[in-house]
Amino acid sequence: MDRRSGEVAVIFASWRTGADEGGYAAAAAAMEALAARQPGYRGIESARGPDGFGITVSYWADEAAATAWRDQPDHAAIRDAGRARWYRRYTVTVARVERDYGWTAA
Amino acid sequence: MDRRSGEVAVIFASWRTGADEGGYAAAAAAMEALAARQPGYRGIESARGPDGFGITVSYWADEAAATAWRDQPDHAAIRDAGRARWYRRYTVTVARVERDYGWTAA
Numbered sequence: 001m002d003r004r005s006g007e008v009a010v011i012f013a014s015w016r017t018g019a020d021e022g023g024y025a026a027a028a029a030a031m032e033a034l035a036a037r038q039p040g041y042r043g044i045e046s047a048r049g050p051d052g053f054g055i056t057v058s059y060w061a062d063e064a065a066a067t068a069w070r071d072q073p074d075h076a077a078i079r080d081a082g083r084a085r086w087y088r089r090y091t092v093t094v095a096r097v098e099r100d101y102g103w104t105a106a
Numbered sequence: 107m108d109r110r111s112g113e114v115a116v117i118f119a120s121w122r123t124g125a126d127e128g129g130y131a132a133a134a135a136a137m138e139a140l141a142a143r144q145p146g147y148r149g150i151e152s153a154r155g156p157d158g159f160g161i162t163v164s165y166w167a168d169e170a171a172a173t174a175w176r177d178q179p180d181h182a183a184i185r186d187a188g189r190a191r192w193y194r195r196y197t198v199t200v201a202r203v204e205r206d207y208g209w210t211a212a
């Protein structure tokens with residue numbers, strides 16, 4: 001609801017292994033904090049169900065900001081750890097925001 | 107990982123009330139099945155955590171297909187029920203897919 005047209009949405013869908021829950025939770029929190037300090041950061045939302053499937057969407061001011069986040073060295077290192085331990089599979093879809101709307105209960 | 111450039115991603119983020127869990131689950135399953143029968147449907151992914159926050163991303167061949175899904179009468183009726191019973195808040199962000207990639211454990 002506070003997205004602007006032209007922002008970049010990075011949709012990260014992941015299937016957890018179930019291994020190392022504590023390490024994963026700590027790393028996930030650290031990555032959200034790190035993302036929030038990146039230039040062009042516009043927000044992040046994340047949900048994961050009991051089946052281990054999760055979706056995290058991060059929003060960026062533009063393509064350059066999204067790419068800089070992908071290439072951020074600590075982020076890249078955590079990604080390697082994710083492949084080794086936490087994830088069975090993931091997909092990343094990069095999309096350009098066109099519009100948004102929302103509703104909140106009165 | 108099977109997204110095509112130009113597809114439309116509809117990112118639905120929602121905060122559940124916690125009420126009527128059975129009715130909600132049945133409606134959510136019915137909506138996923140209904141979406142899958144719509145022209146231009148390209149896939150759907152959904153995750154909801156124990157805190158009641160969830161993200162569902164549906165993918166559509168183009169803007170016309172995404173708009174037709176928004177306006178589908180049964181979908182609209184369920185949306186009204188969602189506002190009355192199941193959701194405290196939701197946001198919908200429409201974005202145009204630019205690229206995607208993925209990784210699967212060997």
